[in-house]
Amino acid sequence: MPISFRVNGKEHTLDVEEDMPLLWALRDELGLTGTKFGCGIAACGACTVQVDGMAMRSCSVPVSYADGSDITTIEGLAATHGAEEGGLSPLQQAWIERQVPQCGYCQSGMLMAVDALLKDNPQPSDDEIGQAITNICRCGSYPRVVAAIRDVTRA
Template sequence: MSITLTVNGQRHELDVEPEMPLLWVLRDELGLTGTKFGCGVAACGACTVHVDGVAMRTCVTPVEAADGASITTIEGLAEASGAAPGELSALQAAWVAKQVPQCGYCQSGMLMAVSALLTENPQPTDEDIDAAITNVCRCGTYPRIRAAIRDVTAA
């Protein structure tokens, strides 16, 4: 089946099985390996990307559900956020400044989830953050994540 996706501003026409998880299309078909496989049941959030601006867990999303959609992955987050090519977004810069990642495995999905939250709610409370960001960080960097969010929202 032919599926059309616009990923990080580039249009792709793909001949893939419609039930193939979007995660594997991004990683295996398009070579965008920043989006990670974690649990395979949409519980951890490592596979989070934006589909038409909405944070979505791709490990359980069949690619046919995204046919015709505009998708932003971690590789395109900075430019989608208005950063110049080769620059970090304000959120990514705050992530670095607060030394958020330890192992880093969950961070691409975490950044995508937080970015979607801040687009919807530029001044989230701690309760808003807790409700919206259900991604799992096995290293427990949640205090640093919250500090990075606070840096971005204070600017």
């Protein structure tokens, strides 16, 4: 049964197994490689995308669940903030200003998760950030993730 959804505003119809995780539909069927594979069991957050505005770990979301949804990946994050082609969201700009990424592999998921948090809770406390953002970063970019969030929430 074909599955249809919008990814970053663009319609896609896929004829794939219903239980294929959204991650692999994005990466291997649609070629959107900005969303990363980290653990496959929703434990690390590298694959976080937004499904109808909610942060979800796409490695553990069956593609059928996303049928009819609006999906935003890192490639489309800036546009949801009204940025022009090639532009960035304020959060992404703060990420550059604070030089958050090191190897950078987890940062797509980190940004998608933080963006979703700030939509729900524009002024999170440190504890709320710690509880909501459980993405793993082996480079230890955490102090700068928090600093960049603070730059945006104070602005």
